[in-house]
Amino acid sequence: MRLAALSLTLACLLGVGASARAQTVETVTLSSPQAMDGLFVDAEGNLFGAGGYQSGDIVYLSPEGEVDTIASGLRGPIHLAKDADGNLYCSNFRDGTVSRIAPGGEVETIATGLDGPAGLAMDAAGNLFVGDWGASGSGGTRIHRITPAGEASVFVEGHGIHTPIGLAFDAAGRLYAANAVDGKIHRISPGGEVELLATVPRAPTRFSLGHMVCVRDTLYVAGNFRHVIYAVTLKGEVSILAGGDLEAGDADGPFADARFNIPNGLAAGPDGDVLWVVYGGGGQKQVLRKLTLGSSSDPERPELEHD
Numbered sequence: 137m138r139l140a141a142l143s144l145t146l147a148c149l150l151g152v153g154a155s156a157r158a159q160t161v162e163t164v165t166l167s168s169p170q171a172m173d174g175l176f177v178d179a180e181g182n183l184f185g186a187g188g189y190q191s192g193d194i195v196y197l198s199p200e201g202e203v204d205t206i207a208s209g210l211r212g213p214i215h216l217a218k219d220a221d222g223n224l225y226c227s228n229f230r231d232g233t234v235s236r237i238a239p240g241g242e243v244e245t246i247a248t249g250l251d252g253p254a255g256l257a258m259d260a261a262g263n264l265f266v267g268d269w270g271a272s273g274s275g276g277t278r279i280h281r282i283t284p285a286g287e288a289s290v291f292v293e294g295h296g297i298h299t300p301i302g303l304a305f306d307a308a309g310r311l312y313a314a315n316a317v318d319g320k321i322h323r324i325s326p327g328g329e330v331e332l333l334a335t336v337p338r339a340p341t342r343f344s345l346g347h348m349v350c351v352r353d354t355l356y357v358a359g360n361f362r363h364v365i366y367a368v369t370l371k372g373e374v375s376i377l378a379g380g381d382l383e384a385g386d387a388d389g390p391f392a393d394a395r396f397n398i399p400n401g402l403a404a405g406p407d408g409d410v411l412w413v414v415y416g417g418g419g420q421k422q423v424l425r426k427l428t429l430g431s432s433s434d435p436e437r438p439e440l441e442h443d
Contacts, residue, residue, distance in 0.1 A: 161394035169420035174215030175403035186213040227253035255303035267300030295330035302348025319344030334372040346400035351408035358399040
């Protein structure tokens with residue numbers, strides 16, 4: 137792969153002049169259909185996708201939609217992170233492991249015995265945090281920490297954590313965890329103290345939340361079966377950024393007019409001006425959705441009440 141050359145192109149598409157752009161959603165067609173769960177953008181602007189429960193692939197996605205497989209044979213890769221040495225990490229739901237993928241494509245298992253690992257996030261010191269979804273059926277209540285030396289431990293357990301799919305850090309080093317089923321978002325201090333930040337309206341069926349990123353002072357979260365993208369301030373104020381609540385569709389255009397169909401994987405460009413979103417309903421799709429954030433969120437959108 138020619139990632140260095142392509143990252144410059146992607147940085148241009150994601151960042152330059154974004155504050156002057158309208159807030160719009162557009163579709164990028166991929167060169168081949170892909171099953172994907174989590175998305176990840178590194179500091180150089182390279183975009184990666186994890187194949188999810190139905191696929192064993194990790195792929196690189198160019199700004200134009202070209203797909204390049206960089207690792208295969210994994211067991212249900214859900215989400216990705218990257219360290220300062222260029223190693224990718226993925227959570228493998230089906231066999232309860234975490235893998236490290238070297239820049240050359242070599243795959244190494246660094247953690248085992250997890251219960252449906254899903255969300256991933258890495259802090260500034262290189263510690264990897266892994267949310268246990270709960271593949272055994274009870275719903276996971278743990279977030280694990282794996283140090284750069286490979287030492288794994290339980291960082292938090294319980295305190296409202298349940299099916300943690302979205303993990304993200306803010307600039308102050310606080311970890312946020314989004315519960316897939318009940319729509320609760322918790323904030324966790326570096327010392328492990330847990331507090332409830334916000335609750336989004338619960339989905340009428342299956343999952344309320346998917347993956348999550350933090351851009352400056354806002355969390356962006358995929359609202360799976362309500363078919364929206366949420367914006368959640370670090371004060372806990374919840375609003376719909378884009379999409380129509382409980383209105384599934386595939387329409388591009390201004391945020392209020394755009395429609396999504398089970399959005400799940402979500403990643404932010406390195407300048408925080410663009411979000412990438414992928415379909416989360418299973419099977420293979422040939423599109424990504426690109427959200428240009430512009431200079432601010434939509435002032436016309438009211439805060440949401442929840443159940």
